[in-house]
Amino acid sequence: MTYEIIALYAVSFCLIVGAIFTLVGAIGLLKFNDSMTRLHAPTKVGTVGVGALLLASIIYNGVFNGGAIQELLIMGFLFVTAPISAHFIAKVNMHRGACDTPPELPEGEEWATFDLPAGDNALLEENTTSAN
Amino acid sequence: MTFATELMNYALMGAFVIVGLCQLMSMVRVVIGPNTGDRILALDTMVVNAIGLIVLMGLSQGTRIYFEASLIIAMLGFVSTVSYARFVLRGDIIE
Numbered sequence: 001m002t003y004e005i006i007a008l009y010a011v012s013f014c015l016i017v018g019a020i021f022t023l024v025g026a027i028g029l030l031k032f033n034d035s036m037t038r039l040h041a042p043t044k045v046g047t048v049g050v051g052a053l054l055l056a057s058i059i060y061n062g063v064f065n066g067g068a069i070q071e072l073l074i075m076g077f078l079f080v081t082a083p084i085s086a087h088f089i090a091k092v093n094m095h096r097g098a099c100d101t102p103p104e105l106p107e108g109e110e111w112a113t114f115d116l117p118a119g120d121n122a123l124l125e126e127n128t129t130s131a132n
Numbered sequence: 133m134t135f136a137t138e139l140m141n142y143a144l145m146g147a148f149v150i151v152g153l154c155q156l157m158s159m160v161r162v163v164i165g166p167n168t169g170d171r172i173l174a175l176d177t178m179v180v181n182a183i184g185l186i187v188l189m190g191l192s193q194g195t196r197i198y199f200e201a202s203l204i205i206a207m208l209g210f211v212s213t214v215s216y217a218r219f220v221l222r223g224d225i226i227e
Contacts, residue, residue: 008136011191012143019147022184026154029161029177035169038161042177045154053147053184057191070199074183074206081210085176088217093169095221 007063011056018052025049036099039089046082051075144192151188155181172216179209 021044028041054071061068091113093099102111158181161174183202190198215225 005136008140012136012140015140015143015147015188015191018184019143019150022154022181023150025177026157026181029174030157035167038170039173042158042173042180045177046180050180050184050187053151053187057187060191060194061196064194065196068196068199070196070203071187074199074203077203077206077210078180078183081206085210085213085217088214088221089169089173089176092172092217092220093167096167096169 004063007059011060014052014056014059018049018056021045021049021052034099035093036090039086039093043082043086046078050078144188147188148185148192151181151184155185168220172213172220175216176209176213179205179213183209 025042025045028044029038032038032041054075058069058071061071094102094113105111155178158174158177162171162178165171165174183205186198186202186205190196190202219225
């Protein structure tokens with residue numbers, strides 16, 4: 001009996017924390033005024049916000065529905081993929097010129113993001129030689 | 133028992149309202165976003181909020197059958213975000 005009451009309190013706490021973090025992320029997405037700054041807020045939604053909601057679901061199903069930890073799969077998947085998509089969106093911002101350019105490198109090198117891939121270099125040389 | 137159940141019901145209703153509101157706010161950013169990166173980011177946030185809404189729906193109905201739906205939406209959301217960003221970066225998705 002007390003076990004179930006504690007589980008209900010824990011579920012309520014996790015729901016409130018998840019809702020608050022989701023709201024903070026959405027407000028940050030809406031109110032910040034720079035593309036790279038806006039990238040900061042919604043990553044909190046992907047980790048703590050949905051993570052707390054999934055934790056509430058795990059606790060509720062574990063106590064009242066006889067055990068369920070499959071939600072850990074979703075949590076792990078989101079934790080793994082959130083930095084990758086954030087990295088790609090930051091690369092999009094850099095390539096579209098939506099942020100300050102990074103500082104110059106000392107030895108005349110390029111930043112790796114702006115490098116052409118090796119296949120493109122080979123293709124470029126092939127095209128120039130055939131044109132000549 | 134009754135107070136704890138009532139508290140969980142209120143927290144569930146509040147979470148539904150707040151996550152739905154966040155979905156609408158991300159939709160506003162999709163419409164007004166000045167750059168392509170903002171739109172991709174807002175769509176990614178909308179996918180994550182949709183996962184949260186489905187988890188909340190399964191919690192309110194007391195079932196576990198929505199787990200597969202949210203897992204599939206998580207995978208499709210990641211793949212669509214990466215392919216959209218890749219299309220903007222390179223003009224092609226699979227080269």
